Structures are given as structure tokens and as C-alpha cells.
Amino acid sequence: xxxxxxxxxxxxxxxxxxxxxxxxxxxxxxxxxxxxxxxxxxxxxxxxxxxxxxxxxxxxxxxxxxxxxxxxxxxxxxxxxxxxxxxxxxxxxxxxxxxxxxxxxxxxxxxxxxxxxxxxxxxxxxxxxxxxxxxxxxxxxxxxxxxxxxxxxxxxxxxxxxxxxxxxxxxxxxxxxxxxxxxxxxxxxxxxxxxxxxxxxxxxxxxxxxxxxxxxxxxxxxxxxxxxxxxxxxxxxxxxxxxxxxxxxxxxxxxxxxxxxxxxxxxxxxxxxxxxxxxxxxxxxxxxxxxxxxxxxxxxxxxxxxxxxxxxxxxxxxxxxxxxxxxxxxxxxxxxxxxxxxxxxxxxxxxxxxxxxxxxxxxxxxxxxxxxxxxxxxxxxxxxxxxxxxxxxxxxxxxxxxxxxxxxxxxxxxxxxxxxxxxxxxxxxxxxxxxxxxxxxxxxxxxxxxxxxxxxxxxxxxx
Amino acid sequence: xxxxxxxxxxxxxxxxxxxxxxxxxxxxxxxxxxxxxxxxxxxxxxxxxxxxxxxxxxxxxxxxxxxxxxxxxxxxxxxxxxxxxxxxxxxxxxxxxxxxxxxxxxxxxxxxxxxxxxxxxxxxxxxxxxxxxxxxxxxxxxxxxxxxxxxxxxxxxxxxxxxxxxxxxxxxxxxxxxxxxxxxxxxxxxxxxxxxxxxxxxxxxxxxxxxxxxxxxxxxxxxxxxxxxxxxxxxxxxxxxxxxxxxxxxxxxxxxxxxxxxxxxxxxxxxxxxxxxxxxxxxxxxxxxxxxxxxxxxxxxxxxxxxxxxxxxxxxxxxxxxxxxxxxxxxxxxxxxxxxxxxxxxxxxxxxxxxxxxxxxxxxxxxxxxxxxxxxxxxxxxxxxxxxxxxxxxxxxxxxxxxxxxxxxxxxxxxxxxxxxxxxxxxxxxxxxxxxxxxxxxxxxxxxxxxx
Numbered sequence: 016x017x018x019x020x021x022x023x024x025x026x027x028x029x030x031x032x033x034x035x036x037x038x039x040x041x042x043x044x045x046x047x048x049x050x051x052x053x054x055x056x057x058x059x060x061x062x063x064x065x066x067x068x069x070x071x072x073x074x075x076x077x078x079x080x081x082x083x084x085x086x087x088x089x090x091x092x093x094x095x096x097x098x099x100x101x102x103x104x105x106x107x108x109x110x111x112x113x114x115x116x117x118x119x120x121x122x123x124x125x126x127x128x129x130x131x132x133x134x135x136x137x138x139x140x141x142x143x144x145x146x147x148x149x150x151x152x153x154x155x156x157x158x159x160x161x162x163x164x165x166x167x168x169x170x171x172x173x174x175x176x177x178x179x180x181x182x183x184x185x186x187x188x189x190x191x192x193x194x195x196x197x198x199x200x201x202x203x204x205x206x207x208x209x210x211x212x213x214x215x216x217x218x219x220x221x222x223x224x225x226x227x228x229x230x231x232x233x234x235x236x237x238x239x240x241x242x243x244x245x246x247x248x249x250x251x252x253x254x255x256x257x258x259x260x261x262x263x264x265x266x267x268x269x270x271x272x273x274x275x276x277x278x279x280x281x282x283x284x285x286x287x288x289x290x291x292x293x294x295x296x297x298x299x300x301x302x303x304x305x306x307x308x309x310x311x312x313x314x315x316x317x318x319x320x321x322x323x324x325x326x327x328x329x330x331x332x333x334x335x336x337x338x339x340x341x342x343x344x345x346x347x348x349x350x351x352x353x354x355x356x357x358x359x360x361x362x363x364x365x366x367x368x369x370x371x372x373x374x375x376x377x378x379x380x381x382x383x384x385x386x387x388x389x390x391x392x393x394x395x396x397x398x399x400x401x402x403x404x405x406x407x408x409x410x411x412x413x414x415x416x417x418x419x420x421x422x423x424x425x426x427x428x429x430x431x432x433x434x435x436x437x438x439x440x441x442x443x444x445x446x447x448x449x450x451x452x453x454x455x456x457x458x459x460x461x462x463x464x465x466x467x468x469x470x471x472x473x474x475x476x477x478x
Numbered sequence: 479x480x481x482x483x484x485x486x487x488x489x490x491x492x493x494x495x496x497x498x499x500x501x502x503x504x505x506x507x508x509x510x511x512x513x514x515x516x517x518x519x520x521x522x523x524x525x526x527x528x529x530x531x532x533x534x535x536x537x538x539x540x541x542x543x544x545x546x547x548x549x550x551x552x553x554x555x556x557x558x559x560x561x562x563x564x565x566x567x568x569x570x571x572x573x574x575x576x577x578x579x580x581x582x583x584x585x586x587x588x589x590x591x592x593x594x595x596x597x598x599x600x601x602x603x604x605x606x607x608x609x610x611x612x613x614x615x616x617x618x619x620x621x622x623x624x625x626x627x628x629x630x631x632x633x634x635x636x637x638x639x640x641x642x643x644x645x646x647x648x649x650x651x652x653x654x655x656x657x658x659x660x661x662x663x664x665x666x667x668x669x670x671x672x673x674x675x676x677x678x679x680x681x682x683x684x685x686x687x688x689x690x691x692x693x694x695x696x697x698x699x700x701x702x703x704x705x706x707x708x709x710x711x712x713x714x715x716x717x718x719x720x721x722x723x724x725x726x727x728x729x730x731x732x733x734x735x736x737x738x739x740x741x742x743x744x745x746x747x748x749x750x751x752x753x754x755x756x757x758x759x760x761x762x763x764x765x766x767x768x769x770x771x772x773x774x775x776x777x778x779x780x781x782x783x784x785x786x787x788x789x790x791x792x793x794x795x796x797x798x799x800x801x802x803x804x805x806x807x808x809x810x811x812x813x814x815x816x817x818x819x820x821x822x823x824x825x826x827x828x829x830x831x832x833x834x835x836x837x838x839x840x841x842x843x844x845x846x847x848x849x850x851x852x853x854x855x856x857x858x859x860x861x862x863x864x865x866x867x868x869x870x871x872x873x874x875x876x877x878x879x880x881x882x883x884x885x886x887x888x889x890x891x892x893x894x895x896x897x898x899x900x901x902x903x904x905x906x907x908x909x910x911x912x913x914x915x916x917x918x919x920x921x922x923x924x925x926x927x928x929x930x
Contacts, residue, residue, distance in 0.1 A: 019838070019908045085784035090767035097769045099782035110782060112770035123623060146482070146666070147623055164645030166666075200644065260763070267742060280747070290747035292738055305736070309764035309783060312740075318781055319738045320761040340708050358706040366702035373701055385708040395705035437701045444709065 084439070087128040087260075088311075091140055093155040102128045102142050107153070118159060123147040127169030127219075131178050134194035141197070143167040146183035150197070164200040168216070175224035182206045185215040188228060209235050209244040217258035220269050222283055227269045229258025234271050236285050247287045248279055255363070256306065264312045272307035276321070292321070322441070339386035343460045345468075346372040346379035351460040366397045369437070372471050373400065379471040384464030388451035391444025392467075400437035407443075408472035412450055413457035413465060420445045420467075443469075481594040481625050481692040483664065484508065487566070488588035488650030490660070493520050495580035497568040497587045501532065503559045505593035507693050509600045510559040512537060512589045513629025513650075513686075514568050515660030517549045519583025524550040528571030528580070532556055532589075533564035543606035545682030548633035549658070551606075553686045557597055586660025588650035590627055594692050602689030614640065614683040615673035628672040628687035631660045632680040643673040737781075761785055828911070833881035836910040839889070841870035844904075852889055854909075856882030870904075881914045 085108075088101040098111030102125035107118045120142050127143040131152075139152040149162040150170070167180035176193025180203070187206035195202035209216060209228045218229035228235040233248035251257060254274035261271040269281040270290075277291035291307070305321040312318070342358040343351050344367065357365035372379035383392050407424060411417035424443060454465045482505075489499035503510060510532055516524045524547060530537040540553035568587050570580040605618040620626050628646075632638055634657050642648040642663050651661040661674060672687045740747055761783040769780050837852055844850065850867035852874075864874060889904055 019910050021906065021908045085761075085763035088763040088765035088782055088784060090765050090769060090782075097767060099765050099767070099769060099780075101763050101765075101782070101784045103784060108784065110769075122621065163670075292740070307738075309761045311764045311766045311781070313766045317740045318764065318766060319740060320764060320783060321736045321738060338708055340706070342706050354706075357704075361705060363704040366704050367706060369701040369703060383706065383708060389708040391709040393705075393707045393709065394703050397702040397704040398700045400701040437703075442709070 086125050088309075089128060089130055089140070091130055091138075093140075093153075094157065100128070100140055107140075107142065107159075118153070118157070120144075120151055120159065121148050121161065127167065127181070129170045129172055129178075131170070131172040131197065132176070133196050141170050143170055143180070150180075152198070162198045162200075165198060165203065169219045170197075171219040171221055171226070173221045173224045173226060177224070179219055179221075179226050181216045181219055181228075184212070186210065186212045186230075188216070188219065188226070190226075207242075207244070210246060214253060215255075217256070218261035218271070220261050220263045222263060222268050222281065222285075225285070227261075227263075227281055229261040229269075229271050231255055231257050234258065234261070234269065234279065234281050234287065236281070247281055247285055251279070260307065260309055262310055262312070264317065267312075270310060270312075270317075272310065272319075274306060276306050278307055278310075278319075292319075338389075339384075339464065341382070341384035341459075341462045341464050342367055343382040343384070343462070344369070344372055344379070345382065348378045353460055353462075355462075363395075363397055370398075373437075381469040381471070382459050382466055383469070384459060384462060384466040386464060388454040388465050389467075390451050391442055393442050394437075394440060396437060396440045399439060407469045409470040410445060410467060411470070412454050412467045414453050415455045415457055417468065418453070420450065481592055481623065481666070481690060483647070484591040484593050486588065486590045486649035486662075488586070488652055488662075490584070490586045490652045490654040492584055492654060493522055493581055494585060495525075495570045495582070497585050498565050499587065499589075500563050501566050501589045501591065502563045503561050503591045505561070505591075507594050507597055508557075508559050508561070508591055509595035509597075509690060510537070510556040510589060510591045511540075511627045511688070511690070512554045512556075512566060512568070512587065513627075513660075513662040514552045514554070515549060515586040515629060515631035515684075516570070516582040517584040517586075517631065517633055517654075517658045517660075518547055519655065519658065522581045522583040523547065525570040525580060525582040525585075526550070527552050527554070527568055529569045530554045531565075531567050531569075533560040535559070540601065540688050541604050541606055541686050543608055543684040543686050545608045545631065545633065545680075545684035548680075548682035549631040549660075549684055551629045551631045551660070551684040551686050553604075553627070553629050553688055555601065555688075557595070557600055559591065584654040584658045586631065586650070586652045586654060586658075588629070588652070588660070588662040590649045590662060590664055592625060592627075592664075592690055596691040596693050600691055602691050604686070604688045606684070606686040608682065608684045610680050610682060612676035612679065613643070613673040614676060614680070614685050615643075615671055616685050616687045617671045618687045618689060619670055620689045623692050625664050625666050625690040626672055626687055627662070627664045627690055628685055629660070629662045630672075630674050630683065630685035631658075632674075632676055632683035633658055634678055634680045636678065638680055639677040640674040641677075643671075643675065646672060828883050828885065831881050831883060831914045832885070832911040833878040833914050834876050834885070834909045834911045835878065836873060836875055837864065838873045838906075838908040838910075839867065839870055839904060840906040841904045844870045850889065850904075852887070852907075854878070854885060854887045856880045857884050876909075885909075885911070 085101045085103045088099055090097060091100050092098070096112055098109050101108045102120060104124045105120050105122060107120050107125075109118065121144060123144050125142045126145040129141050130138065131141055132138050138155060141150060141152045143150045144166070145168050146166055148166070150165050150167050151159050151161040153159045166183050168183055168185060169181045171179050173179060178191040178197050179188050180191070181188055184206070187208050189203045189206050191197045191202045191204075197203070210230055210232060214230045214232040216228055216230050220227050220229065226237050228244060232253045233246040233251055235244035235246050238245045251273060252275075256274035258271050261269055263269050266283065267280065268283050271279045271281065273279060273291070277289055279287050280290045281287050307319045308322050310317065310319040340355065340359050342354040344354060345351050354367040358367060369381070372381070410420040410424060412420060424445060456463050457466050459466050484505050485502050487499055487501040489497055491497045497514075501510070512530055514527050514530070518524050524544065526542065527539070535556060537554040537556040540555055542550060542552040544550045566587065566589055568585070570582055570585070602620065602624060603618055605616045607616040614630050614632060616628065618626055630640065632640055637656050638659055639653070640651060640659050640661050642651070642661070646663040646665040649662045649664065651659070653659045663672070665672060672685070674685070676683065762785075764781060764783040766781050769782070833856070834854060839850060839852065841850070846869050848868070850870065851863060851865070852867065853863040855862060862878065862880070864876065867874065887907070887909065889907060
């Protein structure tokens with residue numbers, strides 16, 4: 016006997032609401048677990064009793080003079096009022112009510128940003144430039160000044176007035192005491208090693224006056240008893256992107272994104288636990304999860320941006336079973352090199368070597384295959400390309416034979432212009448959504464798969 | 479490639495005409511800079527260096543500065559010195575400028591090697607100075623990314639020492655005898671001067687400094703990919719009846735960056751997917767605050783994000799300071815445009831095969847001109863839609879041509895009048911499923927592969 020099934024009611028029947036629902040009588044219960052991901056797909060379901068149009072992003076300004084990656088963003092009240100600040104490359108964006116500007120920070124790209132108040136109770140916005148230049152700071156009036164001897168990769172201001180910085184060797188931190196001027200190199204203490212030197216620091220944050228150092232192998236907290244840093248998350252797998260964009264969230268402690276799409280919370284008791292959106296998710300069915308690339312919070316709610324796919328596909332890509340991912344490079348023409356074994360081994364030291372094919376241009380193809388139709392690929396770069404040329408000119412899929420993908424590529428590995436790939440890790444796909452339905456198996460280099468082949472373009476003028 | 483310090487070394491001698499010491503070079507794009515200070519003493523005068531070799535390869539002279547007849551400082555360099563441990567040999571020869579032999583009273587030699595140096599034109603500005611009062615300083619300007627290397631010497635009849643200037647890294651500071659001191663250092667980045675503080679006024683000091691330029695960082699085609707993972711097809715086009723596939727299709731397509739909202743409720747993290755970012759680019763930084771953006775006058779919660787591509791700035795969650803079309807939250811205030819669509823995705827797992835026969839939808843503030851779309855699919859097969867729905871509440875029969883165990887439903891809204899003060903909301907959705915025969919259950923190979 017058919018019965019009505021309520022799939023949404025009063026904000027409690029769907030995934031948009033976080034509360035645990037009761038099991039419908041005629042369907043197996045699909046219990047919403049806590050600490051898990053609730054896909055509300057572009058709708059605001061936070062208010063019980065209604066679904067409303069959700070917030071969506073709007074591009075309100077274009078920052079045209081820099082092509083680099085933002086190193087952080089802060090809200091700061093300067094002389095013109097509250098505004099957002101974000102160093103991007105050699106510029107600092109200011110987005111406020113009546114004034115949107117780009118200040119020139121220096122001649123090299125910034126690596127970090129933080130707010131700090133020094134001994135004279137003067138508020139500054141600090142920017143660091145790694146080993147390439149000395150730190151700079153901006154006063155509320157808008158003037159930037161640069162130090163003459165202090166370098167830092169990143170900086171953070173602790174609640175007790177101290178300032179911490181990541182030294183340019185990447186694995187040590189130094190402390191500037193409360194009330195001391197960070198522009199005076201003598202005020203900075205000696206470098207303190209955090210963990211192993213080969214695991215670099217990815218973020219610097221704090222819980223109150225406790226410095227939390229995020230590294231590629233975990234989150235470290237300072238142990239004053241023996242003056243060492245202790246890894247609070249020793250079980251996570253080392254990855255270059257672990258900890259990037261970690262933030263302090265007041266009473267919640269520190270949130271540390273991981274490369275696999277998860278997020279770790281370090282609470283005020285220095286206890287670590289997984290709280291990411293993918294926890295308890297059913298892989299391949301529940302979540303479109305990717306790596307968290309930016310995160311912020313205010314009051315009750317926080318927000319995060321995710322990059323697509325990065326967190327969910329590694330296991331699915333293994334070549335021996337599952338998707339049977341195959342990667343073959345045709346270069347020079349007629350010569351095929353099989354990179355399938357290194358494509359999905361999660362080992363940064365085994366690489367698909369594209370250099371020769373890119374230099375050659377025009378006559379080289381990268382073949383990507385799988386046992387199932389697919390809609391794109393995620394590339395984790397080891398050595399990024401600095402050419403400005405368009406690297407993929409055409410894409411074809413096996414259909415059978417080779418059919419061209421029209422409409423260009425969706426390329427998240429770009430640097431300066433669309434279709435200029437390999438400047439960062441990211442997704443490459445195609446805008447025509449029905450291609451997976453049109454794909455057919457073919458044989459390339461002895462492997463029968465659903466294939467897509469990317470044609471390298473010729474190298475244009477060097478930047 | 480940025481400049482970076484490699485290694486330093488030093489040695490000294492008394493009444494000699496040559497000086498030899500070993501130095502280790504390691505790295506790429508190497509440059510070796512050698513400083514030599516000679517002093518008058520023991521009846522032997524200061525000397526001009528005739529030649530310097532490293533691993534048997536001759537260095538080139540950069541410049542020299544005398545401090546009267548008391549001391550003399552010189553700088554030499556070699557591009558691409560051999561890596562490994564090799565001897566530096568300084569030859570004072572027989573060409574002494576104040577004597578006929580090559581023997582000098584005291585000599586201090588030091589070397590500094592750098593990696594990442596421009597291999598075709600590694601030297602920039604050269605400067606030198608002499609004087610007697612402290613500090614021993616020379617004015618020289620360099621740019622960010624460049625280094626300055628110096629050599630300095632000082633002489634006094636009594637004890638004298640030199641202390642390296644702030645920001646400089648001391649490579650050698652040698653006192654071969656009381657009153658004689660030779661030293662060398664380097665300083666990174668934007669330098670305006672190099673200096674050494676003297677413990678007492680000298681009878682004479684001399685210093686030479688040179689700007690070292692980094693490699694010009696040519697564009698590189700070096701490209702390696704450590705991992706490559708295919709994305710199995712699991713999202714399909716969402717065929718809306720009127721052909722409108724814009725935002726609904728975008729939301730269903732998972733290759734867009736998504737904005738998530740999170741909160742902590744009773745100690746647990748709760749996550750909501752607020753939908754895709756309209757731009758393709760990932761966002762690398764974000765902040766949220768009550769910042770008035772644009773021409774408004776009232777504060778409100780605004781999200782600020784920076785895209786990595788072209789540095790675009792995006793904001794999110796409209797405050798009343800945003801233009802009306804951009805206001806979203808927390809105030810009710812309309813939507814972005816008349817084509818804005820949102821969806822609500824829900825999923826159910828059945829223990830027996832089902833199909834749906836009817837859908838009921840309730841809502842508030844939904845105008846007749848607003849459009850509701852309802853879609854569903856079974857077991858990840860093709861989406862089916864009910865087409866356009868106008869006016870709520872509504873109960874509609876469904877023609878479900880498929881069936882299965884795993885049901886996904888989607889609701890879309892298009893708000894026709896974004897200037898309306900009230901946001902259209904859906905308050906309830908029911909579907910009426912009915913069991914079907916087992917024969918209608920799809921075979922496994924009919925499903926989209928790779929999803930489980």
C-alpha cells in the first residue's frame with residue numbers, strides 16, 4: 016500500500032536541516048548523523064519551517080593587476096572604516112564601503128598577512144614575503160612601510176600580545192615579546208624548531224596565547240615543560256597541503272583543513288578530532304567534497320570554500336581495480352609511455368613527466384583513461400609550469416574514434432589565462448556535460464578504456 | 479631561482495705572498511665571491527692581489543680600495559665554481575705596489591658562495607669607501623631579491639675590532655694580530671648601505687661591496703604531475719522542461735567550487751552546502767564581517783573571498799549595503815536576478831523497488847509568476863522532471879518511467895520578481911511512492927558505473 020513520503024517538512028525532512036530525522040514508515044531510515052555533511056544544494060535550510068533562496072557568491076570587483084594566489088584575508092577597520100584586506104601577489108586588495116583599492120606591497124609576492132598591535136598600541140596590518148624581502152606593515156591611514164632586516168614566511172598575533180613568525184627555513188618559528196616592535200630584529204627570539212625539518216610549516220595560528228603551528232604532518236602545540244612542540248595529530252598522513260588556511264575560531268580552538276578534504280578541530284583543551292564535512296560520508300554518493308581552500312567564521316556560523324574533487328577521488332583512481340585509471344603520454348609521436356602506475360600512487364616523488372611533451376608542443380598527447388566514463392581529472396602538480404602559453408589546444412574522447420570536445424576546457428590549473436594549465440593543482444574537465452554518455456571504450460597502448468586525450472599546444476612567447 | 483647563501487670560509491697569514499684555504503660549493507647557479515685584505519706590517523707593505531684561483535680556475539677582480547698605506551681590501555668573483563671541496567689560492571705575486579716582493583705583512587682571506595645567482599651578469603652596482611671614523615660604511619643600493627657582499631679591513635696601532643652591521647650576516651671576522659682586522663659579510667634584499675662598527679677610530683679602514691643579482695627566473699616548461707585522478711561521471715544534465723538548465727545544472731554538476739556553511743550544535747559540527755561558486759576558480763582566502771560594501775549605508779554580514787585566477791574579488795551574503803539584487807542574508811530582500819534558481823536535494827533509500835506517482839508541494843511567498851521545478855531519479859539513472867509548476871500548494875501526478883531503490887529528488891525555484899521584500903520559500907514536499915515488481919528493478923549494469 017502506497018503511503019505519502021515526506022521528503023521535506025518544516026525544515027526537518029531533508030538534508031538541509033541538521034537535526035536527526037525520524038524514519039519514514041515505508042522507507043528504510045536514512046539517519047542523519049551528527050558531524051556529517053548535509054547537502055542542501057544552494058538553498059538555505061537553516062531556519063526550521065522553510066527553505067529559502069540561499070546566498071550565492073557575487074563577483075563585485077575585479078582585481079586586474081595581480082595574477083597570484085591570495086595568502087589570506089582579514090577584516091580591519093582603518094581610517095576609512097571597516098574593510099576586507101587581502102594580499103595578492105605584490106598588491107594588497109582593500110574592499111570597503113567607499114573605497115576599493117590595490118596598494119603596492121613590494122616587488123615580490125606576499126606570503127602571509129596578520130593584524131598586530133605593538134607597544135605603542137598602534138594597529139598594523141603586517142605582510143610577509145618569505146626569504147625574498149623584509150616584512151611590511153600598513154597603518155590605518157594607509158601608508159605602508161618596510162622593515163630592513165626581519166623576514167618571515169607567515170606571522171600571527173597571539174592574544175597575550177606576542178607576535179610569532181615562521182622563519183624562512185620553513186620549519187622554525189620565532190617570537191617577538193608583547194610590547195616589542197616586530198620591526199626590530201633584536202626583539203625576535205632565536206628560532207625554535209617545530210617537529211622535523213623536512214615537514215614544513217603551512218600555517219601559524221593560536222588558541223589564546225598558545226601557539227598552534229600547522230605543518231604538513233600535523234598540528235603542533237608548544238609544551239613549556241620541555242620547551243618543545245608536540246604533534247597533536249600524529250596519525251594524519253603527511254601532505255604538502257595539510258594545514259593550509261588553518262584559522263583560530265575563538266572558543267572552538269583551531270580548525271585545520273587537511274589535503275584529503277577533512278578538517279581537524281584542535282579544541283581549547285588541545286584535543287584533536289576530525290570534524291570535516293566528509294566525515295561519515297558515503298564515498299561517491301553523498302558528497303561532492305573537495306579540499307577546503309578558505310575558511311572563516313563569525314559568531315554562530317562559519318563558512319568555507321571547497322575545491323572540487325580533491326578529497327574524494329584518490330581511492331577511486333587506483334589502477335589495479337576500481338576505476339582502472341590509465342595515463343599514457345604520446346611523445347614523440349608514435350611513442351607511448353605508460354604512467355598509470357605513478358598516476359594514482361599518492362607518492363609525490365613519482366611523477367608524470369610532461370616537460371618534453373610541452374617543450375615539443377603540437378605533436379604530443381596526454382591520454383587519460385578509465386574503466387568507466389568520466390567527466391574530468393584532478394591533477395596534483397609536482398613542478399608547476401611558468402609558461403604563459405596555452406598548453407592544451409584540443410581535447411578528444413573515444414566515442415568510438417576520437418570526437419572533439421567543443422567549448423574549451425574547464426581548467427582549474429591555470430595561471431594567468433584560461434587554458435594555460437599546470438600552474439597549480441586542480442581540475443580539468445569539459446563544459447559539455449553529456450560527454451560521459453557519449454564515450455565508448457577504445458584501446459590505447461594496449462589498454463582498453465574510456466579515453467580522453469589532451470593535445471599539447473605549441474609554446475608561445477616566454478613571459 | 480632566488481639567491482640563497484651557500485657556504486663561507488676564511489683564512490689568514492703573516493708575512494706571506496700566497497694564501498690557500500679550502501671552500502665547499504654546493505648547489506645550482508653558483509657564484510663565488512672572495513674578499514682579500516692585506517695589511518702593512520713587519521716591514522712588508524699592503525699588496526695588490528695578482529690572481530686568485532678556485533679549483534685552478536681564475537677569478538675575476540671586482541674592485542679594490544686602499545686605506546692609505548695601512549690596509550687594502552679587494553673583492554673577486556667566479557661564476558659557476560666547481561661544486562665540492564676545492565682550494566682557493568690567493569697570489570700576491572711580485573707586483574707589490576709598495577714593494578718589490580709579493581710578501582705582505584698580514585693577510586685575511588674569506589669566501590662566500592651563493593646559489594641562484596645570475597650566471598650571465600651576476601654583478602650589479604660596485605661601491606667602495608675609505609675612512610678612519612666608525613662605522614666603516616659604504617653606500618650601495620640593491621633591490622629586493624638581490625644580495626650585497628662586502629669585504630672590509632681596518633688598522634689601528636692599538637687593538638681594534640669590527641662588529642657587523644644590523645641585518646648583515648658575518649662570514650668572517652679575523653684579527654691576525656692586534657690592530658689588524660679583516661672581515662666580510664652579506665646582506666639580503668633591499669640594501670642601502672653596508673657597515674661595520676669599529677671599536678675605536680682607525681688609522682684607516684677600507685671596504686668594497688658589490689650587488690649580486692639573482693637568476694632572471696626565465697619561464698620554465700618543467701612540468702611534472704605527481705597524481706592524476708579521473709572523476710567518474712556521476713552528475714548528469716538536468717533537463718528542465720523549458721530548456722532552462724542554468725543554475726540548476728550548475729548546482730548538480732560537482733566540478734564547481736562550493737561554499738559550505740558550518741556551525742557547532744551541541745558539540746557537533748554541522749555542514750551545509752550552500753551551492754557552487756559562480757566562478758570556476760578556487761578561492762584561496764576569505765573573511766567575513768559586518769563590512770559595508772558598495773554604496774549602501776547599513777552594515778550587514780558580508781563574505782569576502784579572493785579567487786586565485788585573476789585575483790577576482792567576490793562577496794557573498796548580502797548586507798543592505800549591497801545592491802538590492804545582491805542582498806540575501808540575513809535580511810529578506812530578494813534575489814540576484816529573475817533567473818535565479820535554487821535547488822533542494824534530498825535522498826531516500828528503499829528496501830524494495832519503488833517508483834513515485836504523485837508529488838505535493840507547499841510554500842509561502844511564492845507568486846504565480848515564480849517557477850517551481852521538481853525532478854527525481856532512481857539509482858543514479860537519468861533525471862526526470864515534472865516541468866514548470868506555478869502557484870503553491872500543488873498536487874501533481876507523476877509519470878515515473880523508472881524505478882529503483884535509491885531515490886533522489888530536487889526542487890528548483892525561479893523567483894520572477896527579485897525586488898519583492900519576501901523571499902519565496904518551500905515549506906513541505908511529499909511524494910507518493912508505490913512498490914513495483916521486481917522485474918522492473920534495473921540490472922546493475924544499467925546503472926551509472928563507478929559510483930559505488
